[in-house]
Amino acid sequence: MEKIAAKLSASAGGAGKHAAAGAVVELALDDICVAEEVFQWKNPGMVPSDDHIFDLAKATQNTGALDPILVLPVADKYYVMDGHHRLAAYITAKWRGTIPAIVFSGSLNEAIREALRSNNKNKLSMTTKDRMEAAWWFVKQGKPGAWPDSISEIQEMCGVGKGTVNRMRDAWTKLHNGQYEDFEDLSWRQAQAKLEGKEKQAFDEDSWLEKRAQNLADDIERAKLHLSKNPEITALALERLDPGLPAQLMALWQPRGSFDPTQVDEDNEPF
Template sequence: MAKRKETVRRRAVTRAGIKRPTDTGETVDKIAAKLAASAGAMPKHAKAGAVVELALKDIRVAGKVFQWKNPGMVPSDDHIFDLAKATQNTGVLDPILVLPVADKYYVIDGHHRLAAYITAEWKGGIRAIVFNGSLDEAVREALRTNNKNKLSMTTADRTAAAWRLVKLGKPGAWPDSISEIAEMCVIGETTVDRMRAIWTTLHNGQYEGIEDLSWKQARDTAAGKDRQAFDEESWLEERARNLADDIRRYKLALSRNPEITALALEMLDPGLPAELMAHWEPRRPFDPTQMAEEELDEEGQPRPF
């Protein structure tokens, strides 16, 4: 009698079954200490720039260091779900980017791909590119890739990222210039300059616990707790947060089909999509050559209003 061939049943991936890697909760200082203790030694087969296959047990996640998005505001479950299904249908995903630290690898870019592997209960090796750079460079590379990938950073994310970079320095000893932070975070230089001024004020005033302050908390602290002056940025943040809560409450899947969302917004207000694009577009330096002739004087300079 012929022996019946056994089939392996694959667990179906569902949105309710989304899983994420455990976060170590480590800070930049803690990872830096590990690097110092290992004297720069890299894990076995960890040649910088090489594509390697890693076991899940050797991969670590440190969100405080390498993740720049607000996890509560990013509708990433659908993205993880699609990636998890892809691993079951087509195999391995694009390599994640990792920083070797002692005998482990920390994810710089690819947190959603790692979550997809875990969700799909992937049994094979996980392809990764070993980052060729320092810890500081890896932190900034994580920001650059966050700004480029499909789950683009919100205005709140970019503002928080800029504030985080400002807090890495001290008055008179900034690791990044204003223009560099503005470029990395896709935010205005004026905002970065104001952040530096607030950070300097807090340092000079010797406030306690300033490293843990959000940008809003820092503004409030520098202004004085008893000051009741109108803060436009705080007002905008509060109204935006209320609107985001309403969207989540009614379970409006705005990101599932961006084309439908864009058409719906245009139906509500034909001018809204253009206004949103103007808000999100990085500010460009003033260029008088792009002005109409009637806006310039005889010397080619902008006419006063």
């Protein structure tokens, strides 16, 4: 963020050379930059990204260019705000043409918030953990009593409840007012552990996951749901609870390696 902010500040006088906000421009690949830690809010380990990129890459042979990506002009480059998978698909397909992009006009803070809104609406939905960490990040941008984003704005951007934002604000206030060191970079889970006095214990995520998984398994067993009796019904029920859950489970159970373009049958998959 600091590097992008510095570039924006240094190039403020030359902003007029870029297309107007909302305009669709054709960009060369070399003109496009990626800063996933700033604009990509999804946890890449929780969505079938390789499959999605592969499908998008194949689509280029039938439809040509994909839907425009969203970019922020920074100096003489354009940073991807939304469309990371589409950009990866162009690279995978060895795309030789220009890449259509919609120009965003606004401050870096506005661009970060717009990127989150776009991620939230994307078909590869954000996980609950992604949403919680995004909300926590926005809370951490302010100080107790001086919040840059309202509760309703964080709710709308991150898809979390009002109570969650209130708890996060309360936690951030306690961290600020207490005798805590190096708390600025804590994740939401780490912040909760610190406030509960567990910060001296090394957090064992595997043990935590095992414990929570066992608790859920016990709840299912007590409810006598018999999930394995009819897998088709179970799959349909899970999809109704959360349309994105089956894809997330498949990504965890059947991880796929990175797409290797050298393994594609070029007679059937002409990129």
